[in-house]
Amino acid sequence: MADLLSPTVALPYEEPRACVTGASAGGLRPPERGGVRGGASGSEPPPRSEKATALADKCVITCACSGVLTMKKHCPAIPYRPEEYAEECRRAYEAGAAVVHIHAREDDGSPSFRVERYGQIRDAVSAVCPILINFSTGAVGTPMEERVGHIVELRPDIGALNMGSMNFAKYSPERKAWVFDLVFQNPFKDIILLLENMNRAGVKPELECFDTGHVNSVYPLMDMGILKGPLDFSFILGVVGGIPASARHLAFQADQVPRDATWKVIGISRDQWMLVSAALSLGGHVRVGIEDNFYLPSGAMARSNGDLVGHAAEMCRAMGREPATVVEARAILSLDAYRPQDDAAPARGGEGGR
Numbered sequence: 001m002a003d004l005l006s007p008t009v010a011l012p013y014e015e016p017r018a019c020v021t022g023a024s025a026g027g028l029r030p031p032e033r034g035g036v037r038g039g040a041s042g043s044e045p046p047p048r049s050e051k052a053t054a055l056a057d058k059c060v061i062t063c064a065c066s067g068v069l070t071m072k073k074h075c076p077a078i079p080y081r082p083e084e085y086a087e088e089c090r091r092a093y094e095a096g097a098a099v100v101h102i103h104a105r106e107d108d109g110s111p112s113f114r115v116e117r118y119g120q121i122r123d124a125v126s127a128v129c130p131i132l133i134n135f136s137t138g139a140v141g142t143p144m145e146e147r148v149g150h151i152v153e154l155r156p157d158i159g160a161l162n163m164g165s166m167n168f169a170k171y172s173p174e175r176k177a178w179v180f181d182l183v184f185q186n187p188f189k190d191i192i193l194l195l196e197n198m199n200r201a202g203v204k205p206e207l208e209c210f211d212t213g214h215v216n217s218v219y220p221l222m223d224m225g226i227l228k229g230p231l232d233f234s235f236i237l238g239v240v241g242g243i244p245a246s247a248r249h250l251a252f253q254a255d256q257v258p259r260d261a262t263w264k265v266i267g268i269s270r271d272q273w274m275l276v277s278a279a280l281s282l283g284g285h286v287r288v289g290i291e292d293n294f295y296l297p298s299g300a301m302a303r304s305n306g307d308l309v310g311h312a313a314e315m316c317r318a319m320g321r322e323p324a325t326v327v328e329a330r331a332i333l334s335l336d337a338y339r340p341q342d343d344a345a346p347a348r349g350g351e352g353g354r
């Protein structure tokens with residue numbers, strides 16, 4: 001649901017620059033916190049390719065590749081058909097993403113919760129890259145049973161889970177009117193139903209928090225034994241009705257989570273790049289992609305999700321961090337703790353991951 005606020009005002013379509021590829025040399029290296037990174041007196045600094053980055057400093061880049069409300073007329077790179085999803089996910093993977101967040105669509109671009117459609121998209125993506133797969137479960141007005149079928153039957157690595165209710169609106173200062181004004185209903189009974197299904201399927205929940213109360217809602221669920229750590233949070237900032245988009249508010253959200261939890265930021269529209277920068281500084285992970293924002297900081301529209309992921313990867317490196325590989329992301333997100341030990345389904349990212 002973090003997708004409901006994708007921008008709809010299109011800038012002129014521009015030819016993009018090439019995607020950044022080969023995000024990481026891969027391979028885990030021992031932590032080097034507290035040590036001097038190269039340049040010790042009397043010795044040559046190691047070549048750049050040998051520079052080690054501790055796993056704790058790696059950044060998991062998630063790409064929200066499709067969204068649900070915006071259409072190709074808004075941004076031509078939005079995928080509708082499974083082969084388009086595959087190409088967009090491959091570009092995102094090659095640019096540095098380790099996880100892809102997917103809303104299924106039919107061939108005409110309309111949103112879909114059909115299990116078969118999600119399966120077609122999953123299979124097409126898996127055929128071209130080993131990126132970890134996160135399926136949406138969020139919708140307004142869709143019966144709960146339709147929102148869990150693809151989770152139970154297809155068992156993605158991660159399932160998105162909205163953690164609370166709120167006003168969910170977009171306001172136009174020019175028109176002095178709401179672009180849309182919804183009540184985003186996610187009562188605990190729905191959260192628990194989704195969680196129970198994810199638990200049975202061995203799917204790790206991504207806890208999507210749009211406001212401070214949503215973060216603190218995890219504690220009763222943990223006390224009930226329905227939600228088990230290590231937890232993974234997503235902080236969506238800047239929705240009208242939720243927590244504002246600022247680095248201070250992001251830091252406040254990050255301070256609320258359990259010590260062993262991971263978190264990432266989801267910035268909407270023009271706030272995205274500022275929030276990516278803040279999350280990188282605070283030690284968090286990031287999500288970019290066409291669902292959340294069409295534009296590079298230059299104002300040019302992304303030709304593909306790879307453009308947006310490539311820029312996020314550049315920002316990681318500029319701040320002394322590296323994009324996590326798929327294998328590293330599996331470890332950082334503790335995904336193996338969620339799959340039953342006797343699981344016959346192969347773990348994704350276990351081999352061949354960037």
Ligand SMILES: [Zn+2]
Pocket residue numbers: 001002003064067101103136291
């Ligand atoms: Zn989404």
